[in-house]
Structures are given as structure tokens and as C-alpha cells.
Amino acid sequence: MITFGTGGWRAVIGDEFTKANIQLLAKALSNKMKEEKIETKGIVLGYDRRFLSKEAMRWAAQVFAAEGITAYLINKSSPTPLIMFYVMKYDYPYGMMITASHNPAIYNGVKVFTAGGRDADEKQTNAIENYAKAVKQEEIKELEYEEAVRTGQIREIYPLNEYLDNIIDAVDMRAIRQRGLKIALDPMYGVSETSLKTILLTARCEVDTIHERHDTLFGGKLPSPSAATLKALRNRVVERGYDLGIATDGDADRIGIIDDKGRFLHPNEILVLLYYYLVKYKGWRGPVVRNLATTHMLDKVAQRFGEQCYEVPVGFKHISAKMNETDAIIGGESSGGLTVRGHINGKDGIYAATLLVEMIAVTNKKLSEIIEDIEEECGSIYMEERDYKFTLEKKEAIYTTLMAEQKLPELPYPIEKISYKDGSKVYFKNGGWVICRFSGTEPLLRIFCEMPTLEEAAKICEIYETFLNL
Numbered sequence: 001m002i003t004f005g006t007g008g009w010r011a012v013i014g015d016e017f018t019k020a021n022i023q024l025l026a027k028a029l030s031n032k033m034k035e036e037k038i039e040t041k042g043i044v045l046g047y048d049r050r051f052l053s054k055e056a057m058r059w060a061a062q063v064f065a066a067e068g069i070t071a072y073l074i075n076k077s078s079p080t081p082l083i084m085f086y087v088m089k090y091d092y093p094y095g096m097m098i099t100a101s102h103n104p105a106i107y108n109g110v111k112v113f114t115a116g117g118r119d120a121d122e123k124q125t126n127a128i129e130n131y132a133k134a135v136k137q138e139e140i141k142e143l144e145y146e147e148a149v150r151t152g153q154i155r156e157i158y159p160l161n162e163y164l165d166n167i168i169d170a171v172d173m174r175a176i177r178q179r180g181l182k183i184a185l186d187p188m189y190g191v192s193e194t195s196l197k198t199i200l201l202t203a204r205c206e207v208d209t210i211h212e213r214h215d216t217l218f219g220g221k222l223p224s225p226s227a228a229t230l231k232a233l234r235n236r237v238v239e240r241g242y243d244l245g246i247a248t249d250g251d252a253d254r255i256g257i258i259d260d261k262g263r264f265l266h267p268n269e270i271l272v273l274l275y276y277y278l279v280k281y282k283g284w285r286g287p288v289v290r291n292l293a294t295t296h297m298l299d300k301v302a303q304r305f306g307e308q309c310y311e312v313p314v315g316f317k318h319i320s321a322k323m324n325e326t327d328a329i330i331g332g333e334s335s336g337g338l339t340v341r342g343h344i345n346g347k348d349g350i351y352a353a354t355l356l357v358e359m360i361a362v363t364n365k366k367l368s369e370i371i372e373d374i375e376e377e378c379g380s381i382y383m384e385e386r387d388y389k390f391t392l393e394k395k396e397a398i399y400t401t402l403m404a405e406q407k408l409p410e411l412p413y414p415i416e417k418i419s420y421k422d423g424s425k426v427y428f429k430n431g432g433w434v435i436c437r438f439s440g441t442e443p444l445l446r447i448f449c450e451m452p453t454l455e456e457a458a459k460i461c462e463i464y465e466t467f468l469n470l
């Protein structure tokens with residue numbers, strides 16, 4: 001069965017991530033494209049460095065080719081944002097990326113992009129799931145790969161330069177060049193190395209890369225930037241006195257940053273820094289968009305500059321849709337993805353990292369100094385974030401309590417409002433908030449709480465732990 005979650009379809013390799021399911025998905029999408037009468041426009045396919053990613057892309061392409069849909073294959077492992085960029089730039093109706101992003105190594109999956117290089121929304125993914133259900137096994141045909149290449153049904157492309165030039169043109173390369181920054185890079189065995197290194201070297205930065213070899217086990221770690229997974233990057237930055245450490249997740253749509261003091265910057269801080277930078281230093285005007293599990297510091301910064309902050313459910317498709325609607329400057333999520341007005345309609349770790357480097361160069365300040373400036377100008381609020389594993393029965397019990405019966409624990413702060421848009425979120429009158437929601441990408445319950453002090457945020461998480469028996 002093919003079921004899409006927050007960030008595409010993900011499954012354990014050999015369990016549901018199989019050749020049969022990949023080809024079923026390709027056939028389902030082919031049927032959808034034919035129904036929409038756009039099959040002559042072709043489809044763009046890309047892949048990351050995971051086990052079976054390249055093979056899966058080819059299996060899918062063979063089905064599209066058999067359906068008479070030209071498959072444009074990006075023939076080297078590439079960042080997800082590159083595929084989104086290409087779909088957007090050349091007006092393709094669909095794109096497909098073989099990746100399970102930041103999931104553990106035993107997973108793989110597929111992200112589907114629609115017109116404009118956007119993450120397919122629920123309506124689209126539900127439709128694909130339904131098309132898949134209707135496909136009969138014997139209807140799935142494939143063309144032999146070499147034959148399809150020979151006849152032009154499969155076309156291999158590699159548009160890396162176009163993608164890089166787009167970023168290089170959008171940032172102040174001159175400012176970066178003048179600073180001669182020393183940067184440590186950790187692609188986490190994923191796909192960002194070539195692109196980020198090329199951009200940074202073009203901007204005359206000194207670049208020292210770790211974890212660049214191809215390792216489908218990701219060095220035994222999760223290819224997801226966090227304080228725990230970036231210890232080696234942190235040590236490299238501190239020991240060698242670098243200005244910055246940059247990491248990206250497995251498919252390079254998310255970013256992780258280590259500052260000059262070796263401190264891991266939470267994606268929330270990165271978002272706040274960049275919004276503040278674009279408004280204050282670059283004079284951009286406009287709102288910001290965040291999901292409901294992302295810091296309300298963004299609201300404070302927006303308010304300070306007379307702008308608005310919009311809240312949407314978790315999932316970048318919601319962020320980009322709202323950005324479009326409100327012409328927002330920047331949109332992002334606490335899970336580490338962001339994009340900026342004028343760039344692609346999806347998250348891009350490579351672009352975000354380059355913009356951050358520009359910010360350091362232009363402001364001539366350390367990240368910690370800019371954070372201090374922001375807190376002084378806009379106030380502060382602190383987040384506690386916790387994840388919990390559960391059994392199936394436990395999941396049902398939690399769901400019943402929180403969502404069906406809409407119960408809350410005894411909370412020691414006056415409540416302003418409650419939302420059930422995505423999980424259960426309580427907004428306190430003091431500006432704090434807490435959300436409990438099930439992840440759409442991993443079998444986890446997530447609790448996020450932001451309060452005037454970290455102690456208060458931790459206390460609320462503990463109240464929920466007791467309440468839900470976690």
C-alpha cells in the first residue's frame with residue numbers, strides 16, 4: 001500500500017519500499033497525468049544517495065517510458081531542492097524525488113512535486129493513492145532502460161549549474177568574498193557536498209568537509225542535523241577555530257548550523273535570524289509564515305517591524321501555499337526547512353546556508369551577537385521539544401484523549417485558545433504555547449512547548465507526560 005505522510009511516501013526498504021510499489025506509484029501517476037491530459041509534458045525524476053535510490057528512479061522511469069511519458073532523469077544523486085527548482089523553472093507538471101530525507105537508513109521513499117516545484121498537497125497525494133489502488137498488477141508495463149534512452153523516452157540531464165547559478169545570483173557573493181570565512185561542512189553522507197562546496201569556494205570561503213563519502217548507512221547515525229548528530233562538526237569548528245559549521249540532512253532540504261563557539265543553532269533560531277536579517281538589514285517588507293510547532297519568536301520579530309506572522313499546519317506544502325498567498329518574505333519550520341521569497345517553492349538547505357553566510361559577511365557580526373540584538377529588540381521565549389515512541393494501543397489511547405475527547409491536563413497558566421488544526425495546541429495568555437501531535441513521517445508523538453523560561457516549558461512537557469502516561 002502507498003500512503004503519503006507529511007513529507008512524501010516513506011517505507012522500510014524490502015518491506016513496502018519495493019520495485020513493485022515504485023512501479024505501482026509510477027503507473028498511478030502516469031494514469032493521473034493522462035487523465036489531466038498533460039502526459040506530453042513529461043516528468044522530472046531525481047534521486048539521493050540512499051540504498052536503491054538510483055535503481056528506484058530507473059524503475060519508475062521505465063514505467064513512465066512504457067506509458068509514453070518522457071522521463072527526464074537527473075543522472076547524478078542530487079539535492080531535493082534542485083529537482084524542485086528544475087520542475088519550477090521549466091514548468092513541468094510533476095517531479096519525483098527518490099529519498100527518505102532524514103529518516104533512518106533502512107527507509108527510502110518518494111517525494112512528489114507538482115506545478116511550480118511544490119510539495120504535492122493532500123488533495124494531490126490522496127488522488128495518487130486512489131489511482132494506485134485502482135491499478136491492476138498486469139497493467140504495469142516497463143520499457144527496457146537502454147532502449148528507452150535510445151528512443152528518447154528516457155532523457156538523462158544534469159542541471160546542477162543552473163541551480164547553483166540561481167543561488168549565486170540571489171546572494172551577495174561580493175560581501176562573502178571580502179570576508180574570507182572559514183567554514184566546516186557536514187553533508188551527513190548526503191547530497192549537498194558538491195553544491196554547497198562549489199558555492200562557498202566561488203565565494204572564496206575556505207571549506208573543510210567531513211562525512212562526504214558515499215555511505216548508505218549514514219555512518220550509523222540519523223542524517224538529520226541536531227545537536228546530537230553534529231558532534232563531529234562541532235568539534236571540527238571549535239578545534240580549528242572556524243567561523244561556522246554547516247550541515248544538511250540526507251537530501252539537503254534541511255539545514256543545521258554550528259556557530260563559531262560550537263553551539264548548535266536550532267532551526268527556529270536560524271529562521272528568526274534570517275527573517276530579522278532580511279527585514280532589518282536588507283530592508284525587505286512583508287510577513288513570515290511558520291507552522292504551528294515553530295517558534296513564536298517569529299511573531300515577535302514580525303510585530304516589532306509592523307509585519308504579520310501566519311501559522312499553518314506542519315508540512316512545507318502549507319508553508320509555501322501561505323507564502324504565495326501573503327507574499328511572505330520567508331517561511332519555515334522548526335524541523336529545519338525554509339525558503340525565501342523569489343526562490344523555490346520548497347525548502348532548500350543549500351540556499352538557506354548560503355544566505356546565512358551572506359548574513360555573517362554583511363553584518364560583520366557573530367551569530368550569537370545578532371541573536372542578542374534580536375532578544376534585546378523583540379524579547380525572548382524558550383522552547384522545549386520532546387519525542388516519544390509508542391505502541392499501537394498507546395497511540396489510539398493518546399489520540400482518543402487528545403483529539404477525540406479533546407481533553408487537557410490541569411495547566412498552571414491561563415489559556416487564551418485551543419486549536420485542533422494539527423494535533424492539540426494550547427495558547428497561553430502569557431504568549432507561551434504547547435502542542436502535542438503525531439509525526440507524519442516517523443512513528444513518534446511530538447510535544448513542543450514555548451514559554452517565557454525554559455524551566456516553565458519543561459514543566460509543561462512533564463505535565464503532559466504524566467497526563468498521557470508517556
Ligand SMILES: O=P(O)(O)OC[C@H]1O[C@H](O)[C@H](O)[C@@H](O)[C@@H]1O
Binds near residue numbers: 315333446
Ligand atoms: O513532524 P513531522 O510530521 O514528522 O514532520 C516534520 C517534517 O517532515 C518533512 O520533512 C516535511 O517535509 C516537513 O514539512 C515537516 O516539517
